[in-house]
Amino acid sequence: MATIFSRIVAGEIPCxxxxxxxxxxxxxxxxxxxxxxxxxxxxxxxxxxFDIDDPMLGRMMAFAKRVAHAQESAIACKRVGLAVMGLxxxxxxxxxxxxxxxxxxxxxxKKLEISQEKLxxxxxxxxxxxx
Ligand code: AMP
Numbered sequence: 001m002a003t004i005f006s007r008i009v010a011g012e013i014p015c016x017x018x019x020x021x022x023x024x025x026x027x028x029x030x031x032x033x034x035x036x037x038x039x040x041x042x043x044x045x046x047x048x049x050f051d052i053d054d055p056m057l058g059r060m061m062a063f064a065k066r067v068a069h070a071q072e073s074a075i076a077c078k079r080v081g082l083a084v085m086g087l088x089x090x091x092x093x094x095x096x097x098x099x100x101x102x103x104x105x106x107x108x109x110k111k112l113e114i115s116q117e118k119l120x121x122x123x124x125x126x127x128x129x130x131x
Pocket of ligand 1 (some may be wrong): 012015029030031084086089090
């Protein structure tokens with residue numbers, strides 16, 4: 001059965017898309033720990049990120065880098081932090097999180113409550129900056 005993230009790529013489940021190329025897809029996390037929290041996934045289903053072969057992992061990181069630069073331009077932050085866990089969704093993904101302090105990347109706390117309208121606005125801003 002397709003993963004929830006494959007269903008997002010297929011357009012079966014809605015998302016706030018940020019960027020896409022032929023191999024990878026980026027969209028806002030539904031339970032963000034910070035404004036602009038984005039997930040980068042391969043379109044090909046792979047559960048564990050470190051099972052991805054070296055060339056593809058390199059391309060995924062290069063795609064994530066371009067998304068991160070777009071986030072930096074669109075969202076007030078010092079840097080974009082990167083995390084990989086994959087404990088919840090068995091489809092490899094990189095969390096890209098605009099941060100100004102270490103605690104902005106805390107996953108164990110209460111998630112931000114952001115309206116769908118605001119999420120759409122943030123996604124559009126990042127999308128516009130994606131080169
Ligand atoms: P983890 O697998 O532990 O890295 O966590 C999975 C992440 O995916 C969490 O941050 C969730 O909020 C996020 N997530 C799960 N379902 C969706 C969805 N339908 N759209 C956007 N983000 C999602």
